[in-house]
Amino acid sequence: EFIYYWAHRLMHxxxxxxxxxxxxxxxxxxxxxxxVTFLWSxxxxxxxxxxxxxxxxxxxxxxxxxxxLLYVPLFDVVNSLGHTNLEMFPEWxxxxxxxxFFYCSSFHAVHHHSNPKxxxxxxxxLYDMMFGTYSxxxxxxxxxxxxxTAMLHK
Numbered sequence: 033e034f035i036y037y038w039a040h041r042l043m044h045x046x047x048x049x050x051x052x053x054x055x056x057x058x059x060x061x062x063x064x065x066x067x068v069t070f071l072w073s074x075x076x077x078x079x080x081x082x083x084x085x086x087x088x089x090x091x092x093x094x095x096x097x098x099x100x101l102l103y104v105p106l107f108d109v110v111n112s113l114g115h116t117n118l119e120m121f122p123e124w125x126x127x128x129x130x131x132x133f134f135y136c137s138s139f140h141a142v143h144h145h146s147n148p149k150x151x152x153x154x155x156x157x158l159y160d161m162m163f164g165t166y167s168x169x170x171x172x173x174x175x176x177x178x179x180x181t182a183m184l185h186k
Contacts, residue, residue: 062115119178132158138175
């Protein structure tokens with residue numbers, strides 16, 4: 033997650049890298065499909081990066097097939113949920129001690145909707161909070177708007 037945060041932030045600050053990454057941002061309103069919409073070169077980079085938690089333990093003789101079988105699908109599901117534009121967390125979640133360690137879709141939607149220079153983290157908002165790229169105002173606005181929309185559809 034730490035490496036992803038810095039790589040993603042770099043993709044937004046270096047023009048050559050952004051020319052590759054901008055394809056992902058064609059989805060202003062994210063959907064689960066957006067979570068895997070990248071050019072092949074960016075896919076290759078992410079595939080290698082996200083394989084590290086599986087490859088490194090195996091390299092040191094500590095690999096576990098169960099971890100591989102759980103990690104890959106769980107990673108994809110959580111990533112897809114973050115691109116749903118549906119807020120599944122309760123009203124108190126943004127103010128809880130859990131939020132810095134696990135994102136909600138409203139957090140990631142900021143990066144696509146209103147501020148592509150904020151909320152770079154994949155799953156852990158703590159890095160955006162630590163390095164000054166967390167947009168609390170936009171995250172709260174998205175969160176409450178998503179909750180209001182959900183209430184209207186009930």
